[in-house]
Amino acid sequence: MKTPKSSASARRPSSLRARLVRLSAFAVLTTAAATAWAQTKVAVVDTQRAIMETEDGLRMQATLKKLFDSKQRELDQKQNQLEQERADIEKQKGALSQEALQRRAEKWQREMMALQQVFVEYNKDLQKKQNELTQPIFAKAMGLIRRLATQEGFDVIIDKQAVPYVRSDLDVTDRVITMYNGGTAPAPAKEGAPKQEAPKLGAPTLEAPRP
Known part of the structure; x- marks a missing residue:
């Protein structure tokens, strides 16, 4: 008398077919995603350099340096007075x-203590001033990046700081700077689009008073 096959053995072919179907579907999806990405036209831009190396960016840096030097002189003068008093x-x-x-x-x-508080306030003022000067430059640069993407058919333009490596021919930073300095009008932002904030570039930091 033959021993009947177990129910687990009976289900095995069906289970195997199901796994093969899932693997085939996954392979198709993965291949499709890879193909779609391969067809995506990508560029990178160094946003910080695109801001700082424009003519407006260089003027901004000169303005900040004058403000920085003025406040540092005030702090140094008061510091020297306190050292003499001590x-x-x-x-x-x-x-x-x-x-x-x-x-x-x-x-x-x-x-x-009052001098140390002035030091803190001066640094806040410098950071605030830099943000005020940077925002319009950043907004214009972003408009030009949008225009470049439209003109050249780029699907994605990524900030260079966000990727560990990129081919040099994909970097459009110099083109953005040239467009900016050439007075090219930025592409208008879409109505209702969220406002982008300029990156924090880090204002020059004043030297802290020595107690």
Whole structure:
């Protein structure tokens, strides 16, 4: 008498066919996705350089440097005054009463704390000024990037900082800078499109006062 086949054995061919069908479907989808990506026209742009190396970007940097130098001179001048005051306090330790010495030391400490607060505020002002100057340059550059994408048929233009490697012939940064300096009008943004913010470029940082 023959032993009947188990139900698991009976299901095996059907299960195998199902797996093959799934694998075939996955292979088709993967191939289709690869083909679609291969047909995608891609370029990259160094957004930061496209902003900083335009004529407006260079003028912005010059403006920020003047502001930076002015504020750094103010901080250095006050720092030198406080250092001189501290030296005077040290010299008069033997001549002043303990109470008078303490009053001068406390006054010096308050002035140092005030200077440190000014330092923080100055750096905030520099960052705010840079953001104000950068935003219109960034907006114009983005308009030109959109126009370039339309004219050249690019499907995607990626920020160069977001990819570890890219072929040099895919980099359109110099073209964007040339278009910007040539006065080419940017492509109008689509109505209702979200406003893009300029990248944080990092304003020059003032030297902190030394206590």
